[in-house]
Amino acid sequence: MSSTYVHYSTPSSLPSDYALLSRFAAARGISEVPEETGAPQSPVDDDAAVQDGQEEATSSLLPKKRPRRSSFPTAYVTPFNPTSMGPLPDRDGHRSGPLLEPTENTPLLAPAVPRIPEAVDEEDLSSESGPVPNILWEETCIxxxxxxxxxxxxxxxxxxxxxxxxxxxxxxxxxxxxxxxxxxxxxxxxxxxxxxxxxxxxxxxxxxxxxxxxxxxxxxxxxxxxxxxxxxxxxxxxxxxxxxxxxxxxxxxxxxxxxxxxxxxxxxxxxxxxxxxxxxxxxxxxxxxxxxxxxxxxxxxxxxxxxxxxxxxxxxxxxxxxxxxxxxxxxxxxxxxxxxxxxxxxxxxxxxxxxxxxxxxSLGVLVQLGLAGVGQTASEWWSWELVGLAASLLGPTALAAQSVLLVSASTTYQAPFALAVAASVRIGNLLGEENARRAAYVAQASMLMSLLISLVWSTMFMVFRHRWAYLFNDDASVVALVSYILPCVALFQVFDGLGAVISGILRAEGKQFTGALLNLSAYYVVGIPFGIWLAFKRDYELLGLWIGLTLALVYEAVAGAWLCLRTDWNYQVEKVRARLAAEHKAGARHDAELAQAAH
Known part of the structure; x- marks a missing residue:
């Protein structure tokens, strides 16, 4: 969030344990997906199309529901066949069809190896099972x-x-x-x-x-x-x-x-x-x-x-x-x-x-999403540098107070930013498992958690507002100015934390471009111009800059929360299916080329 703060973000069993299981890998491989004529196309990413050269994959190519992973993969072990691999399972989880020879790209370990197993993922969240009253609490704990x-x-x-x-x-x-x-x-x-x-x-x-x-x-x-x-x-x-x-x-x-x-x-x-x-x-x-x-x-x-x-x-x-x-x-x-x-x-x-x-x-996909990610991330970083430059024009006292406030806000921001990383990983894992309904609950739980965390920081700033600046500076004028602006910073915390989590949810959905538009419009159309107008035209000085930043985050948080709560999570699952199926077909072509070159 500032020039002095850089945004970023249990090992499983020992390798010998997995070496013991690798002999069963052939039974859980992936074969080339057969071509299907007239199958409906799955939707692709909103903000980045699948790279040229990768055919659109149908949503029916991947199973709708896979068996859940237990704490140990032996339940999935099938008779050992060291030279062949089964094809993809069908929608019911059954395998049929021709066998493929393993290649150098065949994973040594099957997808049955447990990956971030959570006991609550076993719950039936289908509409027929009725409401699950504790699901928000479960996801909060996770x-x-x-x-x-x-x-x-x-x-x-x-x-x-x-x-x-x-x-x-x-x-x-x-x-x-x-x-x-x-x-x-x-x-x-x-x-x-x-x-x-x-x-x-x-x-x-x-x-x-x-x-x-x-x-x-x-x-x-x-x-x-x-x-x-x-x-x-x-x-x-x-x-x-x-x-x-x-x-x-x-x-x-x-x-x-x-x-x-x-x-x-x-x-x-x-x-x-x-x-x-x-x-x-x-x-x-x-x-x-x-x-x-x-x-x-x-x-x-x-x-x-x-x-x-x-x-x-x-x-x-x-x-x-x-x-x-x-x-x-x-x-x-x-x-x-x-x-x-x-x-x-x-x-x-x-x-x-x-x-x-x-x-x-497939580098084009990363470049497209990456440029949008730069717009989402860098636009926020650059906005803080602009605010710091504006504060420097208000005199040394304002600049010193801005440094205190900025370091304080940067430090408290790390908690909701860490939550945003956790939410992004959790939602992405659930989308890969095709668990759309629980992914929706994760988004809601993470936004509620961000509000609770922000309330803690806001309360801290208000309780210690008159003595907070003494942690950084002993100048009486700086201490007084920081104390005067801290109530605005306390309100700022609520929307800053919510905005951080919303950005993480949007990244999990592949909507970096949407996040970039939110940040650019919030800071450069609403917040910074209004803050500069208040600071230099209405004589609010440093307080005016922080009012502008707070207004920007109110806009970003409210608009982002509305978008996240209206997300069609089944559609997000279909997007992941399409991307994975396209990658599978590309891998199959690569394996075939290697086999042909070997012969």
């Missing part, structure tokens, strides 16, 4: 269980940024200004774009994980890595040309030169930052929410130590100003390395797909 480790990940990752700011802040005022300018430029021109593209995986991965093709999780992650690699080229070029750009924007020469130096060294961690954005979603889509938390928990103390040693340490290793971005870059690379180690040796490879020619196909 979302809370998913949210806590994600929140821990965000807090620990936030510490990486804070450590850099704190270490540089004690060097000099110029160094602090340069690091702030460099961090803001990195957020606007790099991190926000990467996170926007990575949000596409919130649509693709969770539903793939609970489908009959869990290996698509790895395939889509590989494709996103290809798209991200192309995006990094212009970003790095901008960062290495940043001094001329900042001078052109009338920044002070010394500050611009130091900020450009900051960005050049920070670029060493940019590929790892990109990889981490992908790997985090790879783990979270499988329900491994604690993996990123454990990794960052190990790296965060190392990052703090590196910041001290490289900025303030002994002369042989002390680097001064550039030590902070180097420490952050090293930390990002350590997170990436630990994630690879964890994924290779401590997590089952059920979701992995061998790297092959398919990893470079």
């Amino acid at each position: 979302l809370a269980k998913y949210t806590l480790p994600v929140f821990g990940t965000h807090v620990l990752e936030y510490s990486l940024v804070i450590a850099s700011v704190v270490s540089i802040g004690h060097l000099s005022t110029t160094a602090l200004a340069a690091s702030t300018l460099g961090s803001m430029t990195a957020s606007v021109s790099g991190y926000s774009i990467i996170q926007g593209f990575a949000s596409t995986l919130d649509t693709m991965l969770p539903s793939a994980w609970t489908s009959t093709q869990p290996q698509l999780v790895g395939l889509w992650a590989q494709r996103m890595a290809v798209v991200m690699a192309a995006c990094l080229v212009p970003i790095i070029m901008i960062w290495f040309s940043s001094e001329a750009i900042l001078l052109g924007l009338k920044q002070e020469p010394e500050v611009a030169q130091l900020a450009a130096t900051y960005l050049k060294w920070a670029a060493l961690g940019l590929p790892a930052y990109t990889f981490n954005a992908i790997s985090r979603r790879y783990f979270q889509s499988q329900g491994l929410f604690t993996v990123p938390t454990r990794v960052i928990m190990c790296v965060a103390p190392i990052n703090a130590l590196l910041n001290y040693l490289l900025v303030w340490g002994p002369k042989p290793i002390r680097l001064g100003f550039i030590g902070a971005p180097i420490a952050t870059a090293i930390s990002f690379n350590l997170i990436a390395l630990c994630s690879v180690v964890y994924g290779v040796w401590f997590v089952p490879h059920t979701a992995w797909h061998p790297i092959c020619r398919r990893s470079f196909t």
